[in-house]
Amino acid sequence: MMSGNIENGREYLLHVMECLKKRLAETDAAILEGEKEIEDMHEYYWENYTEMDEYGYENFDNQQALFRQMNANEEQFLLRKRFKKMMDSPFFGRVDFRYDGDDEPELFYIGIGNLSERAGSLPLVYDWRAPVSGLFYDYDKGSASYEAPSGVFEGEITSKWQYKIRNGKMIYEFESDVKIDDEILGAELGSKGEVQLKNIVRTIQKEQNTIIRNTSDKIMVIQGAAGSGKTSVALHRIAYLLYHDRENLKSSNILVLSPNGVFADYISHILPELGEENIREMSFDLFAYRELKGIVSDCEDRYDQIERSVLIPESQELCREKQSAGFAGQMDAYMLGLEDELMNFKDIEYKGCTLSEKEIIDLFYFKFLDIPLLSRMEAVAEYFIDQVETLRDRDLADEEKEELTERFLRMYETRDCYVLYSRFLEEAGYDPLPRVPLEKRKLRYEDVYPVLYLKYSLFRCKNHHGIKHVVVDEMQDYSWIQYVLLRKLFPCRMTILGDKAQTMEEQQQDVLKFLPKIFGRDIRKIVMNRSYRNTMEIAEYANKLTGIQDMELFERHGEPVEERSFAKLEEALDQVIVDWEAKRADYETEALIFFTEREAEHAYLYIEEKLKNLDPDGEYQLSYMNRDSQNFKKGLTVTTFYLAKGLEFDQVFGVFAADAEDGLSKQAKYIAATRALHELHMYDYKKL
Ligand SMILES: Nc1ncnc2c1ncn2[C@@H]1O[C@H](COP(=O)(O)OP(=O)(O)OP(=O)(O)O)[C@@H](O)[C@H]1O
Numbered sequence: 001m002m003s004g005n006i007e008n009g010r011e012y013l014l015h016v017m018e019c020l021k022k023r024l025a026e027t028d029a030a031i032l033e034g035e036k037e038i039e040d041m042h043e044y045y046w047e048n049y050t051e052m053d054e055y056g057y058e059n060f061d062n063q064q065a066l067f068r069q070m071n072a073n074e075e076q077f078l079l080r081k082r083f084k085k086m087m088d089s090p091f092f093g094r095v096d097f098r099y100d101g102d103d104e105p106e107l108f109y110i111g112i113g114n115l116s117e118r119a120g121s122l123p124l125v126y127d128w129r130a131p132v133s134g135l136f137y138d139y140d141k142g143s144a145s146y147e148a149p150s151g152v153f154e155g156e157i158t159s160k161w162q163y164k165i166r167n168g169k170m171i172y173e174f175e176s177d178v179k180i181d182d183e184i185l186g187a188e189l190g191s192k193g194e195v196q197l198k199n200i201v202r203t204i205q206k207e208q209n210t211i212i213r214n215t216s217d218k219i220m221v222i223q224g225a226a227g228s229g230k231t232s233v234a235l236h237r238i239a240y241l242l243y244h245d246r247e248n249l250k251s252s253n254i255l256v257l258s259p260n261g262v263f264a265d266y267i268s269h270i271l272p273e274l275g276e277e278n279i280r281e282m283s284f285d286l287f288a289y290r291e292l293k294g295i296v297s298d299c300e301d302r303y304d305q306i307e308r309s310v311l312i313p314e315s316q317e318l319c320r321e322k323q324s325a326g327f328a329g330q331m332d333a334y335m336l337g338l339e340d341e342l343m344n345f346k347d348i349e350y351k352g353c354t355l356s357e358k359e360i361i362d363l364f365y366f367k368f369l370d371i372p373l374l375s376r377m378e379a380v381a382e383y384f385i386d387q388v389e390t391l392r393d394r395d396l397a398d399e400e401k402e403e404l405t406e407r408f409l410r411m412y413e414t415r416d417c418y419v420l421y422s423r424f425l426e427e428a429g430y431d432p433l434p435r436v437p438l439e440k441r442k443l444r445y446e447d448v449y450p451v452l453y454l455k456y457s458l459f460r461c462k463n464h465h466g467i468k469h470v471v472v473d474e475m476q477d478y479s480w481i482q483y484v485l486l487r488k489l490f491p492c493r494m495t496i497l498g499d500k501a502q503t504m505e506e507q508q509q510d511v512l513k514f515l516p517k518i519f520g521r522d523i524r525k526i527v528m529n530r531s532y533r534n535t536m537e538i539a540e541y542a543n544k545l546t547g548i549q550d551m552e553l554f555e556r557h558g559e560p561v562e563e564r565s566f567a568k569l570e571e572a573l574d575q576v577i578v579d580w581e582a583k584r585a586d587y588e589t590e591a592l593i594f595f596t597e598r599e600a601e602h603a604y605l606y607i608e609e610k611l612k613n614l615d616p617d618g619e620y621q622l623s624y625m626n627r628d629s630q631n632f633k634k635g636l637t638v639t640t641f642y643l644a645k646g647l648e649f650d651q652v653f654g655v656f657a658a659d660a661e662d663g664l665s666k667q668a669k670y671i672a673a674t675r676a677l678h679e680l681h682m683y684d685y686k687k688l
């Protein structure tokens with residue numbers, strides 16, 4: 001019998017562990033050997049480089065050999081990392097598949113990575129991303145098929161098994177006939193003690209698997225209910241794509257646009273856990289601020305804008321308007337007018353060569369029309385420089401070229417996007433920007449993306465060729481203008497995910513309504529309505545807040561949601577301390593969530609002081625999470641709803657002013673409530 005056909009999971013585990021140990025020892029040896037090789041190459045180089053051939057061929061060959069060896073070593077390092085991970089739990093599932101035409105089923109054990117006795121031989125354990133592993137996630141017992149590069153394979157699943165293995169020891173094994181047994185999923189979801197987001201390979205659900213394994217759609221947009229696994233699915237999808245397109249896609253080709261530093265930290269370990277390198281992560285705002293250097297010296301933070309809209313709800317309307325398709329359309333029309341208005345054409349004469357005004361106009365409006373307006377004159381200048389160089393039969397020095405280009409650029413009345421945007425605002429009936437020098441220019445958040453839009457419409461856009469896949473999380477918080485910019489900047493594949501019910505505005509924003517207009521037919525929309533994070537009690541409570549009815553809930557029960565009213569904020573905080581103390585041993589992470597930064601800051605200082613008074617030497621895991629925070633921490637995190645977005649905590653305290661009934665407050669409460677995995681307390685207090 002082939003080792004892959006051992007039916008007893010425990011016996012198979014012993015065999016696999018032996019093999020793992022052997023493979024680990026081999027990789028250790030290969031790494032050592034490789035390091036020695038590299039050292040020898042260095043030594044050889046330093047001893048011989050004076051005698052290498054004068055054309056550098058030998059030197060080049062040496063360098064190539066060195067690179068090859070370094071790459072080989074890198075691969076061995078990755079293998080070792082994966083094998084070490086697998087020592088803890090080498091597989092978690094098995095599917096017995098009888099190919100049509102065969103009498104006996106073949107057994108496929110599934111784990112976080114491939115493992116075979118020798119490199120190149122048939123796997124003992126299949127990576128969860130291997131084609132055949134799709135059977136495990138997609139089918140119950142009975143007829144099934146999977147698609148591999150060599151074609152579609154039909155057959156029958158005769159049995160499916162699930163295993164829990166820890167430290168290389170079998171904890172349990174059982175045969176399951178349903179997809180991924182709900183009991184295991186329930187146990188995974190009910191477990192406490194995970195601090196960051198966890199990998200879900202053991203229990204990926206069928207509808208999630210369809211998204212993870214989709215390679216055909218260029219732009220995938222996932223509208224998913226709170227806790228439906230959007231972020232998890234997006235990250236597993238990246239792991240899947242990296243596995244299947246190793247040749248073309250490296251982790252450095254992927255960019256995740258995440259809302260803030262803490263969120264980035266929160267998700268940072270999933271890919272390494274799955275044996276992949278970590279990916280680049282950035283907030284779009286940070287990117288925008290960098291791109292606007294040279295136009296303004298400072299920009300308002302997005303969170304300041306949210307805080308502003310809490311105080312002055314009308315300011316939100318203006319902000320929404322300035323990010324809309326209508327506004328972008330008005331800007332487009334204004335920019336079209338600039339084609340003539342901004343220009344002041346003149347003859348240019350240089351060292352006996354002349355480019356007449358008429359010729360310049362011809363070049364500008366015909367030959368180079370495709371180049372954005374404010375970069376176009378550079379192209380005309382280059383054209384003229386070329387002519388001068390040909391006529392004089394010598395290259396111009398860099399300074400000469402610069403000076404000449406500068407003269408061409410003087411034909412624009414201005415190239416300053418700040419000035420142009422301000423003029424546009426005035427023409428369109430808005431308040432213009434203050435007329436101040438660059439050092440004093442600060443943009444409001446609502447103007448950041450319109451100015452960037454102007455810049456990228458009027459200037460050549462830098463290519464970000466390295467990026468081949470962009471993940472946009474919290475899609476409902478991006479505007480029309482932002483999506484247009486994203487498409488321009490990253491004309492690559494995208495996974496866009498979010499939840500319209502968690503919009504950080506008075507009204508919900510459904511970006512699915514306008515994304516097809518921006519991305520056209522490349523788009524594929526998927527809705528995920530099943531929610532996994534919260535207990536039924538918490539999910540039902542949260543859904544009532546926003547009137548959501550179409551959510552499917554995973555049947556997991558917990559404590560009822562506790563609602564209480566207090567006369568003062570401090571009284572509510574005293575109660576939080578009591579509740580927190582009572583359950584501290586049960587939970588790893590708790591959050592105290594507020595509407596505004598001011599409340600959160602005050603609460604943090606108040607609780608810190610109280611705890612010090614209670615026990616000056618006590619050690620409390622209490623932290624304040626603000627917009628600059630970079631780490632997700634254990635213990636009680638005090639923060640605002642907009643920073644808690646995307647995260648989850650074992651226990652949540654949402655503390656809101658009693659009269660907060662406006663749209664944004666409701667959204668904030670909903671976001672706070674859906675952060676809770678096991679227990680939720682919603683307190684309100686009377687504002688003085
Ligand atoms: N198939 C699954 N197996 C186990 N756990 C899952 C599964 N799908 C989702 N979860 C769990 O559900 C929780 C929510 O997942 P995730 O944070 O990815 O959801 P989300 O849709 O991004 O949520 P939100 O929009 O509310 O921030 C996490 O604890 C995740 O581990």
